[in-house]
Amino acid sequence: MKTRRRPYAEQRPQDVGGGVWSVPVPIPGNPLGYTLVYAVESPKGPVLIDAGWNHPDAWEALSGGLGALGLDVSAVRGVVVTHFHPDHAGLAGQVREVSGAWIAMHEADAALVRMINEYEADAQADMQADMLRRAGADPAEAAQAVGERPVPPAQPDRVLRDGDLVDLPGRKLRALHTPGHTPGHICLHLEDADRLFTGDHVLPDITPHVGIYPYDRDDIDPLGDFLDSLDRVGDLGPLDALPAHEWIFPDVAARAVQIRHHHEEKLERLRALLAQRPQPLTIWEVASMMTWNRPWEDLAPVLKGMAAGEAAAHLRTLEARGLISRVTGVEPVRFHALDS
Numbered sequence: 001m002k003t004r005r006r007p008y009a010e011q012r013p014q015d016v017g018g019g020v021w022s023v024p025v026p027i028p029g030n031p032l033g034y035t036l037v038y039a040v041e042s043p044k045g046p047v048l049i050d051a052g053w054n055h056p057d058a059w060e061a062l063s064g065g066l067g068a069l070g071l072d073v074s075a076v077r078g079v080v081v082t083h084f085h086p087d088h089a090g091l092a093g094q095v096r097e098v099s100g101a102w103i104a105m106h107e108a109d110a111a112l113v114r115m116i117n118e119y120e121a122d123a124q125a126d127m128q129a130d131m132l133r134r135a136g137a138d139p140a141e142a143a144q145a146v147g148e149r150p151v152p153p154a155q156p157d158r159v160l161r162d163g164d165l166v167d168l169p170g171r172k173l174r175a176l177h178t179p180g181h182t183p184g185h186i187c188l189h190l191e192d193a194d195r196l197f198t199g200d201h202v203l204p205d206i207t208p209h210v211g212i213y214p215y216d217r218d219d220i221d222p223l224g225d226f227l228d229s230l231d232r233v234g235d236l237g238p239l240d241a242l243p244a245h246e247w248i249f250p251d252v253a254a255r256a257v258q259i260r261h262h263h264e265e266k267l268e269r270l271r272a273l274l275a276q277r278p279q280p281l282t283i284w285e286v287a288s289m290m291t292w293n294r295p296w297e298d299l300a301p302v303l304k305g306m307a308a309g310e311a312a313a314h315l316r317t318l319e320a321r322g323l324i325s326r327v328t329g330v331e332p333v334r335f336h337a338l339d340s
């Protein structure tokens with residue numbers, strides 16, 4: 001089944017076969033439009049994959065959409081969250097309240113949810129401002145780039161690890177750890193119906209945000225992880241993909257190869273850019289020279305902050321591959337190409 005992305009208003013809850021339904025849940029004020037929440041049938045009540053943004057309209061769409069398909073939100077057995085982002089985990093808590101469902105997510109994202117719930121909003125804003133300064137953002141831009149904090153997601157009742165089967169009686173739904181977009185992102189392989197719920201990891205037309213936070217960390221490599229995770233998905237073969245945004249599409253392996261290629265090209269352009277510069281560059285300078293979906297000057301401050309996260313992730317991968325290096329002992333941190 002192929003449905004191009006259309007506005008939320010044109011989306012409908014539907015039976016997508018194999019004992020799976022999809023319910024589009026709006027993300028108010030976001031150009032992505034909607035999250036596709038999936039319900040997987042079982043004799044003990046449906047299990048949801050993701051839950052949608054925490055907003056009354058979204059709740060209306062989720063509970064009403066399930067109702068239109070003959071499913072009752074109060075009968076939901078569990079919610080598996082592909083990753084902790086608010087357009088996926090947002091309503092999981094409310095589903096649990098009305099149904100007594102469990103909430104499950106990968107242990108790495110569960111740890112982040114715990115951290116987010118513990119941090120005061122002020123402390124989080126200070127940390128963000130500090131990170132922007134260390135990346136070389138000018139102070140006025142940095143002040144505007146500090147984002148608003150969404151309602152923290154509900155704490156999960158269960159954690160999943162790579163290879164775990166989800167508690168879904170009579171069916172086989174297996175977690176595949178695909179870090180990159182978040183450290184605990186999972187795809188879910190419905191082995192009895194040969195399809196893969198891809199969350200945000202593999203989308204048919206767009207690619208997910210992969211950033212590193214704080215920007216100047218050198219102990220992790222999220223983009224390297226993401227590329228490895230694309231290979232993992234590719235190894236499953238040409239399964240039908242059920243993503244959390246846009247539309248259902250065939251041959252997840254082919255799309256994974258495309259996305260990998262996209263990032264490899266971006267990495268090579270970035271390496272060449274550094275190689276042409278006599279002076280090391282800050283993360284902010286690098287971000288301002290890369291190609292985004294609109295000119296750098298026109299990006300809203302919060303989007304500049306995300307672009308810098310993405311630039312930093314690409315720099316970190318090049319560094320991990322031994323192609324570039326950071327200048328130590330200076331602030332803001334700067335990167336330069338190594339002779340190859």
Ligand SMILES: [Zn+2]
Nearest residue numbers: 083085181200
């Ligand atoms: Zn996401």
